[in-house]
C-alpha cells in the first residue's frame with residue numbers, strides 16, 4: 001500500500017543494471033497458504049555499470065524472509081540448498097548472512113557488501129501466501145489452482161530479485177507438492193526431471209534454455225486436464241501443443257487449439273518466424289486481471305480467451321479468442337526473444353504485437369471489417385484518453401505505477417504507429433525491417449528506437465521526424481482544403497496539422513503523417529491520381545516513391561501546412577482521403593451530405609466507404625441532438641434513409657461488412673464529437689434515427705432477416721457468421737418498432753437458438769425493450785447457463801448495459817446476487833465495468849448516483865485488487881467533458897476516492913492525475 005508520497009519513475013533516469021544474473025534456480029514447496037520459495041542466484045557485477053555502490057539491492061514485497069546465504073566461493077562447504085530432498089532443514093548454514101549484513105525494507109532487500117570482482121551465489125529462502133493474494137499478481141490461487149502473473153512487476157512478490165526486464169537469465173525451476181492436491185506441475189521451458197517424495201509428494205524440474213527477464217516466468221500447479229495436439233514447423237520440427245483447463249472445460253478447447261496452429265503457421269508465412277521450444281503450453285484460469293500473458297512456453301490465459309463451444313460463445317468471442325491466442329503466440333518473437341529494455345518501451349512489444357495480431361485476424365476473417373473495428377475502438381476510446389488528463393505518448397516518460405500504462409495509447413495507438421511505418425515502407429520493406437530487427441537484437445532487451453533504426457536501415461529511409469510519434473501525446477487534427485483549377489485541370493489539396501496540448505506538453509512539433517488518397521470521377525469511376533512533381537524523388541521518402549499505384553497515392557505530410565497538386569483532371573474529382581485510416585488523426589474536411597452519400601455508394605476503399613456512411617449519420621444525428629436540446633421536433637433527412645436503403649438494395653459478399661455499413665456510430669463515438677457531452681440528447685437522437693429507419697425500411701429489414709435466418713448450431717465459416725450478423729442487425733432495427741410481432745420474433749429466436757450468437761442477440765433486444773417476457777427470458781437464461789461462468793458474465797453485462805429505466809436498480813440488485821464476486825475480475829468487468837463504460841445514459845444519470853456507486857466499488861476494490869480498482873477509475877477521468885453539474889458530481893467522487901485509506905499507487909495515480917489542474921484542454925476540434 002501507499003507510502004506517504006508515491007515515487008515517480010522517469011525514463012531519463014534509466015541506468016544499466018549494476019549486477020548481472022547468470023542463472024537462477026528456483027525451488028517451490030507448494031502450499032495454498034504457505035508456499036516456500038528458495039532462489040539460488042549466480043550473480044556478478046555488470047562491467048557496463050558506472051555505479052560505485054558495492055551493495056546489492058533486490059526488489060521484493062509482501063513476503064516473509066527466512067534465510068539469506070552468500071557464497072563467494074571462498075568457503076568450500078558453502079550450503080547447497082538446492083536438492084529437492086534437501087529442502088529447508090531449518091538449520092543455520094555456513095555463509096548464512098546475519099541480521100547486520102542486510103537490510104529488509106518494505107519493497108527491497110539490501111545486502112551490505114557483495115563481491116565486486118568475481119561471481120557469487122546468493123541463496124534466498126522466503127515464504128508467501130497465495131490464498132491471501134487477491135491482487136492476482138505474483139503467485140495466487142484461482143479456483144483451486146496455483147498460478148502466477150509476473151508482468152510487469154509481480155515476480156518481486158514471489159521472491160527477491162532484480163525485477164527489471166533488462167536483467168535476463170536462465171531459469172531452472174523445481175516444483176514440489178502434494179500429488180493429489182497438485183497433480184500437474186508446470187513451468188517454463190522443458191520438463192527435465194521428475195520424481196516422488198515421501199508424504200505423498202512429487203516434484204518436477206523445468207529448464208528454460210532461453211534467457212528471459214523474470215516477468216516472463218510462470219508456474220502453474222493444480223488439478224488440470226490437458227488437451228493435446230501437434231504442429232510441424234516449416235523446418236520440420238514437431239511441437240507439442242497443450243492446453244490445460246479444468247475438467248468441465250475440456251470440451252471447449254478445440255477452437256483455441258486450432259487458433260494456435262493458425263497463428264504458428266501465419267507467423268512462419270508472414271514473418272518467417274518459427275517456434276523455438278519443443279512444447280507450447282496454454283493454461284486457462286478464471287481469475288485474471290488481464291486477457292492473457294505470454295510467459296515463455298507457458299502462456300496463462302483468462303478463460304474468456306480460451307474456452308468456446310458454439311452454444312456458449314458468440315462469433316465475436318470466437319474471433320477474439322483467435323486474436324488473443326495469436327497475440328500471445330506472436331510475443332514469442334516480439335516480446336520474449338527480443339524484449340523491452342525498460343517499461344517505458346512497452347509499446348515496442350505491445351504496439352508491434354497488436355499490429356501483428358490485427359493483421360492476423362484480418363487475414364483470417366475480413367480485412368475490411370477488422371480494420372473498421374480497430375479504428376472504431378481507437379477513435380472512441382484511445383482518442384478520449386489522448387484528449388484527457390491521462391494523455392501520454394506511446395512511449396511515456398514518467399509513471400508512478402507501471403500497471404497504469406497498459407493503455408489504449410500504448411497498445412492501440414502504438415499499433416497504429418507501427419502500421420504507419422508499414423504504410424510508408426510497404427509490406428516488403430516492412431518484412432526487410434523486421435528481419436533486420438530480429439537479426440540484430442535476438443536475445444536482447446531493447447528500445448523503441450532500436451526498432452525504428454532497423455526499419456530505417458533496412459529501407460534506407462529517414463524516420464527521424466517520424467520518431468516524434470513515440471514522444472508526443474495527443475491526437476493531431478488534420479485539416480484538408482481542396483481547390484480545383486479548371487483551366488489547369490489540377491486539384492490542389494492543402495493539408496495542415498495541429499496537435500492540441502496535453503499535460504506536460506504545451507507545444508507540439510509537426511509529425512510525419514502518411515495520408516493515403518484516391519480520387520473518384522462524378523460517375524463513381526476511379527480518377528487518375530497523378531501527383532505534380534512525381535518522379536522527382538522526394539528526400540523524405542526515397543524508397544517509397546510518391547506514386548506506387550495510379551489509383552492511389554500516399555501523401556507524406558511533414559510540415560504544419562503543405563499543398564499537393566494532382567494533374568490531368570478534366571473534371572473536379574471527389575476526394576477520398578485518409579484511406580484505410582492511414583494515420584491516427586482527426587480529419588476535418590467540409591463535406592456535403594450528398595458527397596458523403598456518393599462516397600458511401602462508390603468509394604473503392606472499404607474503410608472510407610464505411611466512414612462516409614458514419615459521417616453522414618453523424619452529421620444528421622448532431623442536427624437532431626440540437627433539435628432535441630432546443631425542444632424542437634426531430635425529422636430525419638431523407639438523404640439518410642435513401643443512403644441506407646441504397647446499401648440495403650445492393651448485393652454483398654461480405655455480410656459482416658454489410659452489417660457495419662448499416663450500423664450507426666455508437667453513443668460513445670458521438671459523445672467524442674460533442675463540445676459538451678449530453679448523454680440524454682445523444683441517446684434520444686440516435687434512437688430516433690434507428691426508429692425512423694426501422695419504420696421506413698421495415699419490409700427490407702424483414703426480408704433480409706428471413707433470408708439469412710437459418711437453424712444453425714455451430715458453423716464458424718465466414719458465410720454463417722455473416723448471415724448471423726446481418727440477421728441480428730435487422731432484428732435490432734426491427735425491435736425499435738416495439739410491437740407484438742417483433743416481440744414474438746425475438747422471443748422465438750431466443751427460445752430456438754442453437755448458438756450463443758443468436759441467443760444473445762435475441763436476449764439483448766429483449767432486455768433493451770419493454771418486452772413482456774423480459775424477466776422470464778433472463779431467468780431461463782440464468783438457469784440454463786449457471787454452470788458456465790463466462791456465459792453468466794454475459795448475463796451480468798447485458799443487464800448492466802441496458803438503456804431501460806430500471807437499469808440502475810437492476811445493477812444494485814445484481815451486486816447482491818450470489819453469483820457476483822468482487823474478487824473475480826471478469827465479474828467486476830461484466831457488472832461494474834459494463835455499467836460504467838458501456839452505459840453512458842445511466843452511468844451519467846444527472847443525479848450522480850452512477851458516480852457514487854462506482855466510487856463505492858473502487859474504494860472496496862482498492863484493497864482487494866488495486867489493478868482492477870484503478871481500471872475502474874477510467875470511467876471518471878473524462879469528467880471535464882460534461883456539463884457543470886455532472887463535472888461537480890464526478891469531481892466529488894474523485895476527491896472521495898483520493899481519501900481512501902491505504903490508497904494504492906494504482907488508484908492514487910489515476911485519480912490524482914484526473915483531478916490535476918494542469919489537464920488537457922479541449923482539442924481545437926471540440927472548441928469550434
Ligand code: BES
Pocket residue numbers: 150151152290291292293294323324327328331350354357406411
Ligand atoms: N503482456 C500482456 C499481458 C499483461 C499486461 C499482463 C499487463 C500483465 C500486465 C499481454 O500480451 C497482452 O497484451 N494481453 C492483452 C490482450 C491482447 C490481445 C491485446 C490483454 O491482456 O488485455
Ligand code: ZN
Pocket residue numbers: 327331349350353
Ligand atoms: Zn501483449
